[in-house]
Amino acid sequence: MIPFLLRRVVQSIPTLFLASLLIFFVIQLAPGDFLTPAKLNPNISPEQIAALESNFGLDRHPIEQYLLWMKNMIFNLNFGLSFQYQQPVLDVAIPRVLNSLWLVLLNLIFFYAIAIPLGVFGAVRQNSLGDKAVNVVLYFLLGFPSFFLALIVIYFILQIRNATGWDIPINGMTSNGFDAMAPLEKVWDVLKHLLIPALVLAISDAAGLTRVIRGLMLEVMRSDYIRTARAKGVSERTAIWKHTFRNAILPIVAGIGGLLPAAISGAGLTEVVFAYPGITPMILDAINTQDLYLIAGFTVLGTVLLVIGNALSDILLAVVDPRIKVG
Amino acid sequence: MTRVTTVPTSTPVKAPVRSQSQLSVAWGQFRKNRLAQIGGTMIILLYLMAIFAPFLAPDGLSNYSTSNITRFHPPTPVNFRDPETGAFGRPFVFKYTQQLNMDTFVNEFKPSTEKCPIYFGVRGDSYRILGLFPGNLHLFGTGQPDCKVYLMGGEDLGRDLLSRTLYASQISLTIGVAAVLISTLIGLFMGAMAAYFGGFVDTVIMRLVEVLASIPTLFLLILLRSVFPKEINPILALYVILGILAFINWGGLARVTRGQLLSVREQDFVSAARSLGASDNRIMIRHMLPTMTTYVIVTTSLAIPATILTESGLSFLGIGAVEPYASWGSLLKQAQDGGLSSLNTRPWVLIPGFFIVFTVMCFQLLGDGLRDAFDPRKRS
Numbered sequence: 001m002i003p004f005l006l007r008r009v010v011q012s013i014p015t016l017f018l019a020s021l022l023i024f025f026v027i028q029l030a031p032g033d034f035l036t037p038a039k040l041n042p043n044i045s046p047e048q049i050a051a052l053e054s055n056f057g058l059d060r061h062p063i064e065q066y067l068l069w070m071k072n073m074i075f076n077l078n079f080g081l082s083f084q085y086q087q088p089v090l091d092v093a094i095p096r097v098l099n100s101l102w103l104v105l106l107n108l109i110f111f112y113a114i115a116i117p118l119g120v121f122g123a124v125r126q127n128s129l130g131d132k133a134v135n136v137v138l139y140f141l142l143g144f145p146s147f148f149l150a151l152i153v154i155y156f157i158l159q160i161r162n163a164t165g166w167d168i169p170i171n172g173m174t175s176n177g178f179d180a181m182a183p184l185e186k187v188w189d190v191l192k193h194l195l196i197p198a199l200v201l202a203i204s205d206a207a208g209l210t211r212v213i214r215g216l217m218l219e220v221m222r223s224d225y226i227r228t229a230r231a232k233g234v235s236e237r238t239a240i241w242k243h244t245f246r247n248a249i250l251p252i253v254a255g256i257g258g259l260l261p262a263a264i265s266g267a268g269l270t271e272v273v274f275a276y277p278g279i280t281p282m283i284l285d286a287i288n289t290q291d292l293y294l295i296a297g298f299t300v301l302g303t304v305l306l307v308i309g310n311a312l313s314d315i316l317l318a319v320v321d322p323r324i325k326v327g
Numbered sequence: 328m329t330r331v332t333t334v335p336t337s338t339p340v341k342a343p344v345r346s347q348s349q350l351s352v353a354w355g356q357f358r359k360n361r362l363a364q365i366g367g368t369m370i371i372l373l374y375l376m377a378i379f380a381p382f383l384a385p386d387g388l389s390n391y392s393t394s395n396i397t398r399f400h401p402p403t404p405v406n407f408r409d410p411e412t413g414a415f416g417r418p419f420v421f422k423y424t425q426q427l428n429m430d431t432f433v434n435e436f437k438p439s440t441e442k443c444p445i446y447f448g449v450r451g452d453s454y455r456i457l458g459l460f461p462g463n464l465h466l467f468g469t470g471q472p473d474c475k476v477y478l479m480g481g482e483d484l485g486r487d488l489l490s491r492t493l494y495a496s497q498i499s500l501t502i503g504v505a506a507v508l509i510s511t512l513i514g515l516f517m518g519a520m521a522a523y524f525g526g527f528v529d530t531v532i533m534r535l536v537e538v539l540a541s542i543p544t545l546f547l548l549i550l551l552r553s554v555f556p557k558e559i560n561p562i563l564a565l566y567v568i569l570g571i572l573a574f575i576n577w578g579g580l581a582r583v584t585r586g587q588l589l590s591v592r593e594q595d596f597v598s599a600a601r602s603l604g605a606s607d608n609r610i611m612i613r614h615m616l617p618t619m620t621t622y623v624i625v626t627t628s629l630a631i632p633a634t635i636l637t638e639s640g641l642s643f644l645g646i647g648a649v650e651p652y653a654s655w656g657s658l659l660k661q662a663q664d665g666g667l668s669s670l671n672t673r674p675w676v677l678i679p680g681f682f683i684v685f686t687v688m689c690f691q692l693l694g695d696g697l698r699d700a701f702d703p704r705k706r707s
Contacts, residue, residue, distance in 0.1 A: 018538045023550065030554045143687035145636050147643050148680040151662050151670070158671040268545050269640050273663065280545065284644060287553045299550050302543040 080293035089297035110202030119213025260309035363696020381454035384490035400481030480675035503635035506572035514577035518584025628694035
């Protein structure tokens, strides 16, 4: 397993390197440089700007600048300075990334809890009334942009709130007076705020996966070894969950790695609608203020997450599918 | 003169069985798929709606009064019966007046008793259909600038939401499709280059594909958009977003094209063409690329709805279509203005979203139908 992991890491280095190159030069294309907004800011003195300029090597050749940026990132974990927040990018970004991760993790739990039973149900009871009803609803959901679904859900929650007076949280991540709460109460409060965005996101994403699982299950169910399993008398439950399902989900496991960053960037629109303090709202702010180091930092972090996710899914695939040799 | 007819002794010559091309087989399959045909028809109707949007819309794209501000004007019901006599007559809407509610300090719209009759074919804002044919005829309207029909209510500047939605369809329906077509061309070209030249070019292109795939899509979109200044010309902003969407989506197709061409290159029909002395260009364009037809048709038709969704998301975030132009996504943005809790006082701003859902579903039906039509396992 360890040599396999090592090889996976080594393989991803060129990709990461080239991605960082692309990100850096895309940012170089942007009008002005990192310090243009700072120069207009009266709170930053010219000496500070000169210090920053030499610090980031902005007076040097772009290639040198890139190497400096890379050196700072790799050896000092220094992604540069966010001008809007006047703090190192990492200090600003990490809490946001964690916030997004909580949302995405809860969302993934709902995602699989919805998609797997529905997909298996659709395959086992193919063309039954339930299957057809589920199919129609899912087809309808496929057309919904996640943010639009979220807006509709919010509209109905507002109606419920007005009618019953329940305080269903739909905004932000914490209630007022969060700091004064006991630790368990804090967890519960955050969970309450996460619940609806995560569920909305899961429902809008699950439509695609359910259809895929249904199709894969149907394909595997027609294969000879399932007939053999049934013929030798295994129970229906074993035939479906152990023999069919485990084979049917292999392509899905192979795609899990992409889910982590895809979910983070896909959660973006939902975060914006629910005013959740995740990554995307901050990036959008960063665009408005031309806070380029922050954008670059988030993009690099997202890319690293994606590469890690891909490696994870390779490992998972090796665990689930014994035909894949590891090492 | 009588005509002598001889009974033919031999059986009539049968028409030779014509072999069917792949496309005609697929067309035959497609003709059997009712849902896909409905999807296709609806798409054609949507495009007709987009082309004739200026005529169908009762108002101009960006028409609002600065003296009589109708911010979030509620939808005006169309009445057919006279409230006093109860007689049916020409449809009309009531003129709305605004009053500040002194308890809540919210501007309230109330219908007055003044009636504004609706006429068909009124003269109003001038426009050009497809940029060529000028006109100022509108399908319906009251012809009075201070008493308009708001079938879908008004938006944050008091412009008619129905008109904005119809105009927005031009952008929403164009950007998604154009971006997919361009990225298909890029993908085919890059894949063919990689397969044809091999070596260094191949490595560079495939690495680029990998790198593009390794950066999360939304971040890449935002990053690329941030290269251009926020306040660029609105028309240019549309082209920018079109270009960005086209640029990030070609990777998958390039990879498949390369793989397909590499495997086809070794096949007999290519060697036959080569030994007949066909040029490289001819082999590539007439013999090798056509093997991709099915794949390209199916992926393109399924990529279009996905790209329409992405475009609506970007416009919703405010980095797609910008004022004065609108797309369905940017029209939904105003649902958020002024805090979400005021959403239930103006639910009509959600209506443009259903246009997205409807369009995407039609494209999905069409794409699924095409995929099934080309899939030999699903033939009946």
